[in-house]
């Protein structure tokens with residue numbers, strides 16, 4: 001094997017330590033697979049309150065205790081602790097950057113009382129970014145690649161290109177910056193820029209300035225050696241219009257040649273109908289009839305009558321605008337006239353929670369709703385539904401459509417981001433299709449796709465062959481991790 005690479009993976013959330021979204025799943029799965037492929041990869045994240053020393057067997061690193069770090073004219077002390085991310089095959093070292101005052105709070109980014117971002121998020125992530133660099137300097141570790149993720153880590157790219165441009169330790173280090181969701185950018189007032197310690201000349205359009213404020217996602221984009229996003233289609237979309245780029249579409253456009261989209265993988269140890277311990281009946285593409293047992297259990301769970309001729313459509317989602325629920329709302333009357341049953345698991349924006357709760361009350365035999373977060377129920381919905389609905393306005397990658405494919409639950413999706421890259425339309429490609437895809441973000445086209453799905457469902461042979469195809473698709477992490485390694489290697493070859 002060629003020489004193993006050394007990589008520092010920087011992320012603000014990693015499963016099982018702390019999670020608010022898909023970033024945490026990627027930040028655990030990808031490093032583990034890269035480690036399995038023989039490379040030296042370590043992770044660093046802030047030590048939030050949820051990261052319990054006892055539970056995760058975390059210990060101090062003596063020489064990385066009480067490091068003084070400057071934020072504006074304040075000096076705070078940061079310490080690094082360490083533990084491991086372990087699975088059956090491998091162990092990845094995780095560094096936790098800690099400062100109780102800044103990170104030991106009930107929520108990662110948002111104050112649960114005000115529902116607004118913590119007012120000192122600028123300090124929290126300036127401190128983290130400086131702390132990451134300081135940690136490397138004190139360790140004397142010279143990674144080939146520093147892999148940054150999302151705005152919380154963007155400042156590191158800018159600091160390495162300025163304050164640390166002549167630092168011998170980083171002479172051969174390349175920086176990769178991955179965008180998991182361009183809607184979250186880490187925008188702060190100009191006063192926050194002053195606290196970063198970046199040279200004043202960087203507060204301009206060609207630098208980190210964004211309409212008179214500082215934008216930390218932009219910092220990552222402007223100063224990283226390589227940009228990646230979590231699906232090829234999303235990589236194109238974010239440079240196409242404001243609907244996807246949220247004001248940074250121009251920057252994405254300029255950086256197009258430095259950008260590559262790599263589809264996330266899914267955790268096939270957790271999401272696998274053949275061994276899933278959270279569902280009543282395991283099954284595979286050679287025993288499709290067993291899936292019916294899960295459908296029965298799902299209907300019973302929501303007190304819906306079970307009828308093999310009526311398809312059950314599942315939804316598991318954050319109830320947010322991004323996910324396309326306004327389209328469903330617009331055509332709810334028409335949808336309720338269709339021959340289907342709908343089960344919804346989700347929480348989020350109140351008006352969507354109310355919409356689904358009310359609909360379930362009105363259509364007791366047709367609609368089942370559970371407001372909340374429930375891992376076990378999510379598995380039952382994937383296993384028991386016939387179809388899965390994801391009409392997203394935008395979707396950087398999306399995981400649920402991949403789970404659905406694996407469970408033979410044909411997805412109905414809008415052709416955006418990772419949805420476009422993982423689902424093929426059955427009407428367009430009767431021999432290759434795995435779901436139903438509509439392109440324009442309109443309620444009419446959503447209804448049309450649902451009607452096409454219902455019609456296809458009536459043709460048992462056609463449906464079962466599509467199920468088998470969907471279940472055989474491989475969206476495991478292995479091939480995506482290899483693509484990241486290719487990106488790293490190509491970058492290191494560049495002078």
Ligand code: ADP
Pocket residue numbers: 021022023316317318345346347372373374375378397398399400401
């Ligand atoms: P996003 O990261 O935008 O929320 P993804 O499809 O990438 O969307 O990932 C969402 C993850 O969260 C999936 O694993 C999904 O099953 C899970 N999830 C979302 N809402 C719920 C819920 N209410 N209960 C259980 N799991 C949920």
